[in-house]
Amino acid sequence: MREWPFRLRPPQIMVLGFGLVIATGTLLLSLPVASQTGHPVAVIDALFTATSATAVTGLNTVDTQTTYSLFGELVILALIQTGGLGFMTLSTLVALLIGKRITLRERLVMQEAMNQLTVEGVVRLSKYVLVFTLLAEGLGAVILSMRFSRQMPLGQAIYFGIFHSVSAFCNAGFDLFSKSLVDYRGDWVVNLVITGLIITGGIGFSVVADIYTKRSWQRLSLHSKIVIRTTLWLILAGTLIILALEYTNAKSLAPLPLSEKVLAAYFQAVTPRTAGFNTLSIADLRPVTLLFIIILMFIGASPGSTGGGIKTSTFAAIAAAVWTIIRGNVDIEVFGRRLPRDTVLKALAIAAVSMLLVVTVTGILLITEGAELETVLFEVTSAFGTVGLSMGLTPRLTVIGKLLISATMFTGRVGPLTLAFAIAQRLGRQGVKHYPEERIIVG
Template identity: 55%
Template sequence: MNTNRKFFDPPKVLVSGFALIILVGAFLLMLPTATVDGKGLPFLDALFTATSATCVTGLVVVDTGTTFTLFGQLVILALIQVGGLGFMTFATLFAFLLGKRISLKERLLLQEALNQLSIEGIVRLVKRILVFTVVIEGIGGLLLAIRFSFDMPFWKAVYFGFFHAISNFNNAGFDLMGEFRSLTGYVDDPVVSLVVPILIILGGIGFIVMNEVYEYRQTSRLSLHTKVVAITTAWLLVASMALILLLEWNNPKTMGPLSLSGKFLSAFYQAVTPRTAGSNTLNIPDLTQPTLFLIVFLMFVGASPGSTGGGIKTTTFTTLLGAVWSQIRGKEDVILFRKRIVYDTVYKSLTVTMSGLFIVMFVTMVLTITESGKDFLMILFEATSAFGTVGLSMGLTPELSPLGKAVIILTMFAGRVGPLTIAYAVTLRRQPDPFRYPKGKIMIG
């Protein structure tokens, strides 16, 4: 029994599951039918692309639109969908279709995968997630298809519309526009510049929040989690949009030539996409350094728990801000919306943040060695983008050395699965100490 419990450890299953999906995806992308030249991708490039798609990052070493055949693009799209919703969600979907009952073990896996506090109502939540996904991606795909139909043949527009809707709702950022352009050709287009960011926001706030908002008419209540996610997301969006407008308004390479509406649309898009989609309508290398540093910060914070995005998450960021504010005011408890945050949550927030900072710093240091001669901000930007599973790049990704690619692959994987989940997966035993040490004091500050 003990052996079975060790084998069935949710963090281990999740880490192994994501790794297996990536390897299968890499193998499929190596097939001759996956690429236009009929040769397939080399193993490292295939592994990089499969990891980026499964971890819904969007960093690419080859251009998606011009390198891959329809088969290769559909493989990437499938990896994005499975990676965004989680392979356990899809396993549950197949169980539903086969009429299978969801076992306790599967419910525990879903709890870990969806970052839930309990297994109560977990199956109902998965059903809602699938419905939300179909509806949101369907509406977004339809709107984008209509817009693209003015620029390309009808069926190509339909395919492009749904590809970009799925990619951005899952916060992946892969695009088919060619030549690493992303959506820069639609910088002042109101349809693309509003529909895509809305898809990103909906994918990034998390399915728990969506579900509570959906049930609000019956319950007339929102949890503390939903309130924190909503307020933090709104504040980050408004503040970052205002700063981007201020910093880029007269930049001749970005917003300078745009109309008034184009400036606001592009600022809105660039404020949303670092959280954590990766598509862009302004050319990233042309942004000013203060804007690039702001984007680094936004990428590190990322989306919200239980979403398709990465980063340390909005709730982690707000909890730490609450802890700092409480300390400044001389208060013992962290209070958010008149609720006391338990110490376990504060400690976990600190652990997640420090783990993320360590990963970004370490990866940045390694890349300064493997990619010597490259600008430091470009390297920091790439490392943070990989950890936050964002996909924005200043142009370094296609030029990465083999070792640099391997480092970014591991970083994307750690960012998607989560540093804590990986730590739990490799830890042999996790149980509280049977005793407590005496208190000790050290000077701080």
């Protein structure tokens, strides 16, 4: 039999796979049974919700708790889990359970989906992903259920515990409270469990596997060291900066006792790393704080994780390159290792294209939505970074705005990965000719 001439490449399979998941979610959320009123949710809102859940973002045009029935909430939860782990990881695990052999082509797609450098060990990593996910989400669900049981019936507390544990670990930011976690602003148990799940879900599965197998800082890979160090610095700096900027703001931290101030600043420093929960009213934060949160959202989580953004390692590579140029050095050195030139070029390309996307979508929404620049830029960056924090614009979006934000969330979930793969292929080709070199003046 003649072979079909068109063969999909791994990035194309990823895009189509996520698209199929979103289409299925849209169909299910459009059913009358998914609505609390029994009347179907508008298709555009079902599409937006399905995209937000699959892209593990958390932005919503409608309130999840008051709009969707239990069936609808379970569909959203399934989309979050699928989007967080990746449909390819779940497909691989199902194939392993039924005894199916994983082909080389499927391993290549897994390599792309999990953002790994080689195909070696991707199947083993997928098993680590499943076990670690079940353990982390299970432990989080148990603790949250016990905490919520003080305020609601046990059955509801267990359901809320599972939902918010999965949502936090997958960095989705979906919640079943009308005001996110504002009412738990001073609750150390809820804050530490949610942020712990966000950090472990956003640090990257390969880093978690590396920590588990090496169990020594000296033996960790360079990638793991960069991700861990960058993550810790962003959380620490974020906590201190938000605390300083909002300390005297009467609408946020000023009325709170010192311990609650610190806890709220810490929580709000972690959640822009693509999670989307909030214990402070985002719209009441100072403009300079919002600008800082936009930067955190743009950086996002780490490669091969449940989060989005340009990724911590991309940010670290660019920062290392800039520091190298300032110092007048030639080699870009980190932890006693030299970063390859193509890695830095890919990092710069990812950051530049991502910034171009955010600026372009922001410009279009300024025309279609009639909102202020600060509000629109915040919303678009939140969508690109698959964060879910909002200044209140999302529920008021026009149809064009909903479609653009949906496309931005989708791109934020799969774009940087496919872009990196395409650039790696291009850089890997050896040109047949080289043009004469000539310098230009920059700066």
